[in-house]
Amino acid sequence: MAEHIGQRIAARRRARRMTQADLAREAHVSLPMIKGCERGVRSPGPSTLEAIAAALGVDASRLDPAHVGTSRRVHAALPSISAAIAGYELALDPAGRPLDQLRKDIDDAVGWRLAAQYGLIATHGPKLLGDALAYLHSASGAHSEEAARLVVAAARTADAVAYKFGAHDLSARLIDVMRWAAGQSKDPDLSTSVAYVRAETFLAARAYRAGHLALERALDVGPAPNTVRSMATLGALHMRTAVVAARAGSAEAAYSHLNEARTLAQDVPEGIYLGTSFGPSNVRVHEVAVSVSLGRDHIGRALDVAREWSPGREIPAERRSGFWIEVARAQLWSGNPDEAFKCLREARKHAPQHVREHPWAREDIGKIRRLKRADATSLTSYGEWIDAI
Numbered sequence: 001m002a003e004h005i006g007q008r009i010a011a012r013r014r015a016r017r018m019t020q021a022d023l024a025r026e027a028h029v030s031l032p033m034i035k036g037c038e039r040g041v042r043s044p045g046p047s048t049l050e051a052i053a054a055a056l057g058v059d060a061s062r063l064d065p066a067h068v069g070t071s072r073r074v075h076a077a078l079p080s081i082s083a084a085i086a087g088y089e090l091a092l093d094p095a096g097r098p099l100d101q102l103r104k105d106i107d108d109a110v111g112w113r114l115a116a117q118y119g120l121i122a123t124h125g126p127k128l129l130g131d132a133l134a135y136l137h138s139a140s141g142a143h144s145e146e147a148a149r150l151v152v153a154a155a156r157t158a159d160a161v162a163y164k165f166g167a168h169d170l171s172a173r174l175i176d177v178m179r180w181a182a183g184q185s186k187d188p189d190l191s192t193s194v195a196y197v198r199a200e201t202f203l204a205a206r207a208y209r210a211g212h213l214a215l216e217r218a219l220d221v222g223p224a225p226n227t228v229r230s231m232a233t234l235g236a237l238h239m240r241t242a243v244v245a246a247r248a249g250s251a252e253a254a255y256s257h258l259n260e261a262r263t264l265a266q267d268v269p270e271g272i273y274l275g276t277s278f279g280p281s282n283v284r285v286h287e288v289a290v291s292v293s294l295g296r297d298h299i300g301r302a303l304d305v306a307r308e309w310s311p312g313r314e315i316p317a318e319r320r321s322g323f324w325i326e327v328a329r330a331q332l333w334s335g336n337p338d339e340a341f342k343c344l345r346e347a348r349k350h351a352p353q354h355v356r357e358h359p360w361a362r363e364d365i366g367k368i369r370r371l372k373r374a375d376a377t378s379l380t381s382y383g384e385w386i387d388a389i
Helices: 002-015 020-027 031-039 046-056 071-084 099-114 118-138 142-164 168-183 188-205 208-220 228-247 251-265 280-294 296-308 317-333 337-350 352-356 359-372 377-385
Strands: 271-273 276-278
Touching: 002 020, 002 031, 002 046, 020 031, 020 046, 031 046, 046 118, 046 352, 071 118, 071 142, 071 168, 099 118, 099 142, 099 317, 118 142, 142 168, 142 188, 168 188, 188 208, 188 228, 208 228, 228 251, 228 271, 228 276, 228 280, 251 280, 280 296, 280 317, 296 317, 317 337, 317 352, 317 359, 337 352, 337 359, 337 377, 359 377
Parallel strands: none
Antiparallel strands: 271 276
């Protein structure tokens, strides 16, 4: 079986014109692992297989028909994540890895989150979070600042699977850990980045008015935009506030915050700042999100953006995928189910695990099937893959 998996990996990689080094980098796994898999001398575990599949833009079952999917393993890992933060304010065991290794592993985990590689997070996230908390409890002086950032990054990585897989109570607890850790720091940018993540709680509860007010208050006490990092964290928070304001039905506030983000992005290179992607391209992605969040009367703006531009590799895979899911909804609302389906297929190419767990994607593929009234093989296959049938 390992040999057949390796052959499928190699065939997909060549079809996408990727080198083995390209695939290793995109999948966040070692080059020897890729080479060994393709030669059939190594067999990837479930999380590694999913990481490789995500980098190739296919579901893992296309590489290994025996693969049972990510969801079961993620749900099995949620109790371990919960246990890791049960006594987060207490100093318990020492960290199980040296600081240099902890830094590297958390950097890798941030990459998994941005690439929507949830299987890897489920496998490694609980222990990583426990070690980050242990380091914060043992740190002192200048090391406390770094320790707080590591805890926020580790908790945010774990939160990615909690939030995406519907464990919203656990997600809220992880955000409390982030807020607590940021409070141990004197870094206002870190608190601003945590306020960005906290918006998930309001989005999950559909408490949009409360979320809008909370994010406005976070912006009021945010850092002065006098460094690239502070401009990026503020800009990202303005983007998130724009979406929440749009969900609350306040078009004026939504577009005002989007314009603030656009102004800040003029002086910020596209990149990742304290774990959040920000820059001019991200603002365009959020222009689509705001338009769709405001509803049918605003979708023309989303479609105008999509006609002129689409995100490239300067944007993380999960956010590229989200862009196409948003455009698919706009296309569906405008009466173009064929174009909507094309967008959902494009979204799947960028982050299959993200699409599979996205409620809009599942809902919209069901609507497209009903509108088409034809049992097209590709449409039915997509619906079965995303569990919409």
